[in-house]
Amino acid sequence: MSTTHEQVLALDAADPLAGFRERFVIGTGPGDPVAYLDGNSLGRLPKATAERLRHVVEQQWGSRLIRGWTETWVPLPEQVGDLVGQTVLGAAPGQVVVADSTTVNIAKVLHAAAGLRSDRQVLVAARADFPTDRYLVEAVARQRGMSVRWVEASAGTAADAPADPPVDTALAAVLDRDVAAVLLSHVDYRTARIADMPGLTGRIQDVGALAVWDLSHSAGSVPVALDAHGVDLAVGCTYKYLNGGPGAPAFLYVADRHHAELEQPLPGWFGAADVFSMAADYVPAPGIRRMLSGTPSVLGLFAVEEGVRLVAEAGMDAIRRKGIALTRLLIGLVDEQLAAHGVEVASPRDPDQRGAHVVLRHHQARRLNDELTESGVIGDFRNPDLWRLGLSPLTTSYAEVWHAVQAARDWFERDHEHAREVAS
Ligand SMILES: Cc1ncc(COP(=O)(O)O)c(C=O)c1O
Incomplete structure (x- = not known):
């Protein structure tokens, strides 16, 4: 039996997180989105942040x-880092800073990891990973006279080449005692597939290499347990599910067992032992603070703090439950209403293997996304033929999901009608 609009509205009425939506700016005027399914690119603005x-x-x-610096701002990168660590990363205090962009932080952790394994010559990354991750692995390897090995794994989509092995098999093929570090994404930016963080971290560490995780698409959507899983280093964005705002500073985690030996490639005064001593020589701060470089973005840090406070209040378990329910509803509606138009679900169907976005495959995905965006139904196009819809548990309503699928169904019907007219 098909899902009805009433059933969808009943899901919103029964949603224990429904009250959080009101704590964000959700415009209903002309020009405001009617269905915002892109909180995994840029989360909505919390009212408390504006205030x-x-x-x-x-x-x-x-x-x-x-x-302001001495009164309040100097310790903010660690204070907000601890809040992020405790709320979304499963990290005890003193291991996370918030500063710089994810891109810059990936460069820092890759250099740091290579430095911690300086007798080794190889960095490993996944061929299907986000561009910045791949570019940096190549650049850091070049800068340090190392080489790169690629994990040629299946991204877990329905239409994968059957020849592509799963990530653990593909990783095993490139791991040996020459590998210094492996960079992997926890939730795949296209398919939303969740990697087996504890299992893969264990395999990487079995050969003495370090496990470096990009958590950009899991922080604030899927529970993460960095300390419990023995992860070595990690980074991630705060402007997605943590709602820190455009260009908000990113987080960077290094397990405290590595701090004493930790060298970072951009040693600046904010990571020095005494920021204002203007010492002749660089002496790194003890602990995670040494991963800072220059003056942090204070406004960005306050915005991240407000966003993460809302996540803390809701709790990651409730957020994960709603993420599963939203993605399940979307996949069900796609099967019912869009499959007949040739739309395929390219994210894992098993909710345990899926983050909080869903990717759909159709050869007209770019045009569909462009035209729906104009009508206020906002998702993302991803090359080559993917329509990516992010479901942000604190702000996305079940009704928005319904609306987006109706809009896509109407678009396909109009498109077919047009094609028939042109043909006749
Ligand atoms: C998985 C992943 N890694 C890294 C980045 C890069 O982040 P930034 O542009 O903030 O440096 C992104 C951005 O969307 C991302 O999705």
């Missing part, structure tokens, strides 16, 4: 000026 930033701008920047 907090106004306060910080007027009271701290406006009034305290340079005194």
Whole structure:
């Protein structure tokens, strides 16, 4: 039996997280989205963030000026780092900083990992990973006279070449005692497939290499347990499910067992033992603070703090439950209403293997996404033929999912009608 609109509205009525939606700016005027399914690219604006930033701008920047650094701002990267660590990463205090972009942080952790295994010559990454990850693995290897081996694994989509092995088999094929570090994504940016973090971390460490994880698409959508799983280093974005805002600073985790030996490639004054001593020689701060380089983005840090507070209040278990329910509803509606138009679900159907976005495959995905975006149904196009829909548990309603699928179904019907008219 097909899902009805009433059933979908009943899901919203019974949603224990429904109240969080009201704590975000959700415009309903002309120009505002009618279905925003892109919170995995840029999360919505929490009302508390607008308020907090106004306060910080007027009271701290406006009034305290340079005194703000010593009074409040210098420890923020670690304070917000601890909050992110505790709320979404399963990391005890003192192992996370928030600063710089994910891209910059990937470069830092790759260099740091290579430095911790300086007798080894190889970096490993996945061929299907996000571009910045692949570019940096190649660049860091080049800069350090190392080489790269690629994990040629299946991304887990329905239409994968059957020849592509699963990631653990593909990883086993490139792992040996020459490997210094392996960079992998926890939730695949296209398919949403969740990698087996504890299993893969164990295999990497079995050959003495370090496990480096990109958590950009899992932080705030899927529970992560970095300490419990013995992960070595990790990074991730805060502007997706953590709702930190455009260009919000990223997080960087290094397990405390590595801190004493940890060298970072961009040693700057903010990572020095005494920031304001202006010492002749660089002496790194003890602990994770040494991974900082220059002046951090204070407004960005406050915005991340507000976003993560909302995640902490909701709790990662409730967020994960709703992420599964939203993606399950979407997949069900696609099967019922879009499969007949040739749309395929290219994310894993098993909810345990799927993050909080769903990717759909259709040869017209680019045009579909462009035209629906104009009508306020906002998702993402991803090469070559993927329509990616992000379901952000704190802000996405079940009704938005319904609306997006109806809009896509209407688009296909109009498109077929048009094709028939042209042909006749
Ligand atoms: C998986 C992944 N890694 C890295 C990045 C790069 O992040 P940034 O552009 O903030 O450096 C992104 C951005 O979307 C991403 O999705």
